[in-house]
Amino acid sequence: MPGVSTLAKQTIDVPRHIAIIMDGNGRWAKRRLMPRVAGHRKGVEALRGVIRACAERGVSHLTVFAFSSENWRRPQEEVTLLMELFMRALENEVARLHENDIRFRVIGDLSGFSARIQALIRDAETLTRDNTRLTFTVAANYGGRWDIVQAVKKLIAAGAAAEDVDETALAQQLSMAEAPEPDLFIRTGGEQRVSNFLLWQLAYTELYFTDALWPDFDAVALDQAIASYRSRERRFGRTSEQVRPVS
Ligand code: IPE
Ligand code: IPE
Ligand code: MG
Secondary structure (H helix, E strand, O other): HHHHHHHHHHHHOOOOEEEOOOOHHHHHHHHHOOOHHHHHHHHHHHHHHHHHHHHHHHHHHEEEEEEEHHHHHHHHHHHHHHHHHHHHHHHHHHHHHOOOOOEEEEOHHHHHHOHHHHHHHHHHHHHHOOOOOEEEEEEEEEEEEHHHHHHHHHHHOEEEEEEEOOOOHHHHOOOOOOOOOEEEEEEEOOOOOOOOOOOOOHOOEEEEOOOHHHHOHHHHHHHHHHHHHHOOOOOOOOOOOOOOOOO
């Protein structure tokens, strides 16, 4: 039955959830003697391609780091331009996401954004909430430590006693509570660090680092990352013999 084997292959081969740190926009622009914002613009285009590629490959969750809680430390001019770009992307891209049955979410401390951006985010989330093909989440003004702290605050506010607090209870309050933990983490741009991205959720994620700068990252590069993921043995603390299927 070809149908069944295709399905089985897909479940094994394709990560359910891919999380990406899109890094290297500034260097991409610098190499071309262009302003950094040109790299960010090109980065939005690359993201469009990667969203499409993920949907086509049957990935069910894609989460990208667009702006960290530490990125406010950049020069004011770059922060302003990034905010404008974020707003334009929200205005121009959401309809296309919706047409493609993609659910859009933003995680992070939204209070740091303008009222206009907050409204666009709310509208986009409402519009796309019932879409099922792919859940596309943007982490904006996000920090993994912030996420854990806000989860603890919610538990306290709900009146949780110390004995009620366990990993499951805490995980349920995190921003990505409804998504499976990432199977594959990709960071472009050559740095090999997590930069305060999904700290809790990355505990058992397969990590993949590439020197490719984000604006150059395309479907071929995504397939290379997925191929690397497929070659890994995910043991979750067990031995190789325990997790290998008996042949
Ligand atoms: C990533 O590219 C995008 C954001 C952090 C907003 P960078 O802007 O960090 O690019 P590099 O690392 O300077 O090349
Ligand atoms: C991390 O990129 C955050 C995003 C891609 C949005 P940075 O380029 O800001 O990371 P660091 O500070 O160099 O680690
Ligand atoms: Mg960077």
